[in-house]
Amino acid sequence: MDFTHLFVELVLMPLIAFLVGLVMVLMLRKVRAKIERRIGPPLLQPLYDIVKLYSKKTQVSHGPMHEIAMMVALGGVIAMEVFLPVPGLNGLAEKGDLIVLIYLMMIPSLGLALGVGACANPNGSIGISRALTAMVAYDIPLMIVVAGVALFHGTTSLPEIIAAQQAGGMSTWGIVQTPVLALGGLIAAYAMLGKEPFEIYVAPAEIATGPMVEMSGKFMGTLFVMQCFQLYAVGVLYTTLFLGGGEYWISFLPKIFAVVFIPLAMTNVFPRYKTEDVLKWMWKWAGGFALAGLALVVMK
Amino acid sequence: MSTDPNQAVACRTVDAEERSLLGRVLDRIADHCRARSLFVLHYCTGCGAIELPPTMTSRFDLERVGMQPMVTPRQADILLITGYLSVKTLKRVVMTYEQMQGPKYVIGLGSCTINGGMYWNSYATIKLLDRYIPVDNYIAGCMPRPEAIQQVFLDLMGRIDRGEAQAWKDYYRRYDWYLGQQQQLFGTNWQAPTDVVGEAIRYRLVGEQTLGSHTAHLERYAPYYDQLGIIRPEPARMKARPQLEVVSR
Amino acid sequence: MNRELESLDAVFREMPDLKVEHTGPRRTRIQVEADALPTLLELLKGRAGYLHLSAISCVDWPDTEEFELVYHLWSYQVSNLISAHTRIPYDPGRYVSVYDLHAPAVYFERDIHEMFGVWFEGCPDQEPFILTEWQGPPPMRKSFDTVAYVNDTFEWREYQPEWANDPSGGKG
DSSP states (O other): OOHHHHHHHHHHHHHHHHHHHHHHHHHHHHHHHHHTTOOOTTTTHHHHHHHHTTTOOOOOOOOOOHHHHHHHHHHHHHHHHTEEESBBOOOOTTTTTTHHHHHHHHHHHHHHHHHHHHHHHHHHHHHHHHHHHHHHHHHHOOOOOOHHHHHHTTTOOOHHHHHHHHHTGGGHHHHHHHHHHHHHHHHHHHHHHOOTTTTTOOHHHHTTTGTTOOTTTTHHHHHHHHHHHHHHHHHHHHHHHOOOOSSSSHHHHHHHHHHHHHHHHHHOOOOOOOOOHHHHHHIIIIHHHHHHHHHHHEEE | OOOOOGGGGOOOOOOOOOOOOOHHHHHHHHHHHHHHHHEEEEEEEEEEGGGGGHHHSSTGGGGGGTTTOOTTTOOOOEEEEEEEEBHHHHHHHHHHHHHHHOOOOEEESSSSHOOOOGGGOOOSSOGGGGTOOOOOEESSSSSSHHHHHHHHHHHHHHHTTTTTOOOOHHHHHHHHHHHHHHHHEEEOOOSSSSHHHHHHHHHHOOOTTTTTTTTGGGGOOGGGGGGTTTSOOOOOOOOOSSOOOOOOO | OHHHHHHHHHHHHOTOOOOOEEEEETEEEOOOOOOGGHHHHHHHHHHHHEEEEEEEEEEEEETTTTEEEEEEEETTTTEEEEEEEEEETTTEEEEOOOTOOTTTTTHHHHHHHHHHOOEEEEOOSSSSSSTOOOOSSOOTTTTTTOOOOHHHOOOOOOOOGGGGTTTTTTTT
């Protein structure tokens, strides 16, 4: 692979991720509106929000760490996208593997923690400590699931996992071969989206959107962009591990939208768990399914 | 921007807001997006708050026009004052307003914010909200129906789209006057935690009345105010919002 | 049930000067002299189970130049509300705090001090509570002319008919 080709892929992959993520944010809000029997926002609403936030005329910045940390967080999610193989574009997925990806997924939360710490807002500090707690809650089941998938396929390389799943059509998909593992992974992916009932660190009525409490203008815009990337990343990661990845965009896009749609359709009827309950619930159920799936993989 | 050709001949003073063609196109796009993505912060101490749930939820659905409730002043664009304000809550409103980031808009909901409403003879409530913070729109009524609230939101959206809703700049340009009005209620030592004059300098919104006798006591906290001599105050050119004439009794 | 009612009678036997009136099935009104009120509250709390001081209210009587303080006490045992009325003169306008008997009294006394200017001896905190920006006289005395104060302090906006045509209030 020559350098120009790689460069084009590195530009194209985050761009596609952003555009698909915008549609996912729109879907998120439309689904919520339809469940509440509202009409919901217009088609370009996510774009309007981001442009508006970046074009605010005054900004409040809480020091250099605030700004650097937001860039760290955004850089983390963008770096995550180039390790996620999509149809036709492998990016760096052949050079890095699942382990690198899992490491990169933690960078946004850590970057956010640094930035929120500079804001010195108590709601923000509570929010970020809850966000890191939530990360502990879903990362342990996720790591077990990833370990199970890697054991099952005998590799941690994402393109090889996709190739193994696509070898025999739908019957070799991870969700058919390792259904228990896939269930644990779906719950962990749900928690990664940070929607109710796992919305402990946003909690608008309680801690005033937690980490976002001091974010205005371009910082909030950065968070909106990050949300697009994160929705997309969750969809693609789950599709890659369990739904056979994608050979063509026409079959790949419905899969990633379906993965994101399942949590979004459920989330609107839930209130919010307490922080310690999220930890207990995730370790008990998501962790339980993941461990059972891992045991099944090992016994096979 | 002046369109008078005579003025453009010799040493024309450069208008701080004058933009190139590209700048104006970008401004137009930004205004278009601003009008369609308004985050609302509700200040719900008054009874008007009861009209907002129907406005927000499935009956009237404000999200159709891109409005969302937001919970912190940092993220919000509109400060919606829903009803009467006592002197004590006005202080919080002023602090909240100053924490919002411009462009920011204030909507006074109900008769209480216009002229005291049914609390006109109370010693504890303020009567004219626009003496303390600049108000973009008022909604008369006690209470205004959700239809009226929507009407005003659409009107405000239209004015933002046309670039006319600039009342927030008035707070910087005439800060001395607003601070004086606030000091009448809160005592002459009142000062907000936000450095409004510093922001006015930073964003080049210093007007002729930004500094004055009322802001004098702020200067001991901010030694850089004496740099103001460098910055030329803008000529009085309030085309966006004609000065509000308050009829004194 | 009889036992509790007897204990209330025991309170009344110890303080024979009370004017007791049963105004309703669960309401008892007691008129008490100012110097006897703390004793009454203590007896009610200790012997009759009136543990909950739900409010202290104040009434201004300019004709007799007196404040009437009303202590509302609730008993969870017999579900009865006692309102103990007492009167103190304008001058000097001082009374004793019941904070040592009922801790929540501090808020009611602070409020009354703010609104009527009554000074409560022994109340731990009588700083401004709601009217933190207030510099005038206690505003809920009947001698305070609210309308005159409002007319002096605030300005008004006169109605302009064209506002009705313009949803932006005539200045958009």
